[in-house]
Amino acid sequence: MNTFASSSNPSITSTTPFPGPREYGYTEKTAELFRANPAPGAQDDASPGRVVRLDRNRVLVASSDGLLHLPYPAHGLVPATGDWVWLGHNLAGEPAVVDVLPRHSALSRKRAFEASSEEQILGSNIDIVAVVVPVDRPLTHNRLERTLVAAWDSGATPLVVITKADLADLADDVVGEVILQAAGVDVVTTSAEQGDGLDELMRHVPDGATLVLLGPSGAGKSTLINALAGHDVQQTGAVRAGDGKGKHTTTSRELVPLAGGAVLMDTPGVRGFGLFDAEEGMDEMFGDLDALFARCRFADCAHQAEPGCAVQEALADESLDPRRWSSYLKLQRELAALARKHDAAARRAYQREWHQKVVSAERGQRAAERYRHDQAEERAGKGGKRRKR
Numbered sequence: 001m002n003t004f005a006s007s008s009n010p011s012i013t014s015t016t017p018f019p020g021p022r023e024y025g026y027t028e029k030t031a032e033l034f035r036a037n038p039a040p041g042a043q044d045d046a047s048p049g050r051v052v053r054l055d056r057n058r059v060l061v062a063s064s065d066g067l068l069h070l071p072y073p074a075h076g077l078v079p080a081t082g083d084w085v086w087l088g089h090n091l092a093g094e095p096a097v098v099d100v101l102p103r104h105s106a107l108s109r110k111r112a113f114e115a116s117s118e119e120q121i122l123g124s125n126i127d128i129v130a131v132v133v134p135v136d137r138p139l140t141h142n143r144l145e146r147t148l149v150a151a152w153d154s155g156a157t158p159l160v161v162i163t164k165a166d167l168a169d170l171a172d173d174v175v176g177e178v179i180l181q182a183a184g185v186d187v188v189t190t191s192a193e194q195g196d197g198l199d200e201l202m203r204h205v206p207d208g209a210t211l212v213l214l215g216p217s218g219a220g221k222s223t224l225i226n227a228l229a230g231h232d233v234q235q236t237g238a239v240r241a242g243d244g245k246g247k248h249t250t251t252s253r254e255l256v257p258l259a260g261g262a263v264l265m266d267t268p269g270v271r272g273f274g275l276f277d278a279e280e281g282m283d284e285m286f287g288d289l290d291a292l293f294a295r296c297r298f299a300d301c302a303h304q305a306e307p308g309c310a311v312q313e314a315l316a317d318e319s320l321d322p323r324r325w326s327s328y329l330k331l332q333r334e335l336a337a338l339a340r341k342h343d344a345a346a347r348r349a350y351q352r353e354w355h356q357k358v359v360s361a362e363r364g365q366r367a368a369e370r371y372r373h374d375q376a377e378e379r380a381g382k383g384g385k386r387r388k389r
């Protein structure tokens with residue numbers, strides 16, 4: 001299931017051309033990305049960095065020399081948390097972010113699929129999106145499914161993480177139910193309080209990979225993050241500045257290096273993402289398309305080439321954005337794929353069950369034959385050869 005693992009990150013070799021922030025996920029694969037996307041002109045001494053947090057005027061970037069607070073790039077892509085960037089100099093000769101590299105995945109708030117310039121990137125270059133489901137308050141089927149669709153849509157690999165498994169009397173049915181709902185996506189059961197399942201969870205996160213946790217408030221994300229980081233992230237991740245009056249402003253990093261080379265992304269926007277997209281989800285995003293479908297001449301219109309198709313008309317008169325329509329079709333395909341995976345998982349379970357039945361039937365038959373054989377021998381007076389049972 002974990003497709004990322006197969007293309008896992010080999011460690012940095014001596015041939016790596018430029019140093020980068022290894023504890024923030026800089027691997028040989030990342031170095032290749034930088035090689036393939038050289039720094040813009042006149043930036044000979046540029047070096048790789050990763051965006052750790054966005055502030056109003058500056059970007060907090062991890063470099064091989066530590067954390068730097070730098071001006072935004074003058075043009076090009078607007079950086080997002082998780083972006084790989086070239087660090088160089090701006091026109092004034094000050095250190096600055098000079099380029100944002102292409103993203104391999106992005107969680108974005110697509111809000112009815114506006115043009116890409118309006119889409120808000122909440123986090124980028126995420127490898128594993130973990131949907132957190134607490135046993136004491138499980139997600140409804142729809143919500144888990146939709147959050148998984150959103151996770152897939154980001155380009156990352158989804159994973160379901162059950163939390164608070166120590167609440168034992170609740171756990172068993174919830175775990176079984178969630179595995180069914182997860183439709184083939186791997187499910188890991190954890191108790192941050194007891195330290196259970198954390199290694200298992202990290203086995204799904206390769207070295208150098210970036211993990212994000214999505215889930216509703218109270219699902220146990222903070223507790224899990226602190227358990228994974230091995231310390232209180234809010235405190236140790238903080239950049240503290242005293243103002244001399246005994247007050248401190250505390251701001252936290254949004255990328256947290258974990259032991260073993262993985263990186264945890266913990267941004268307020270991303271945290272709430274599951275909630276946003278899952279609850280309001282498709283209905284909100286595509287509600288007006290339903291109204292359009294209702295105007296098609298045929299009730300079972302496939303919106304392809306049928307006469308009187310309101311969708312095709314809307315595309316023709318440009319009242320429907322083709323991007324938005326293709327996004328809708330894409331999500332439909334993903335939902336169908338999800339259903340197929342679900343079916344495949346059910347089929348495998350069914351086959352397993354039958355296999356077991358057949359095996360035990362054969363075993364029973366052999367035992368019966370042996371028994372009949374032994375009985376016959378006994379009757380024939382060959383008791384001495386009788387097998388001990």
Ligand SMILES: Nc1nc2c(ncn2[C@@H]2O[C@H](COP(=O)(O)OP(=O)(O)OP(=O)(O)O)[C@@H](O)[C@H]2O)c(=O)[nH]1
Pocket residue numbers: 163164165166167190191192193194215216217218219220221222223224271
């Ligand atoms: N029994 C038990 N309780 C837990 C566990 N993990 C978290 N909790 C409790 O669940 C509650 C919510 O946990 P948080 O970690 O704050 O949840 P969160 O998802 O970060 O919530 P937000 O910060 O609102 O997004 C707290 O009272 C925790 O003590 C666990 O493994 N077992």
Ligand SMILES: [Zn+2]
Pocket residue numbers: 293296297301302303304306308309310311312
């Ligand atoms: Zn139609």
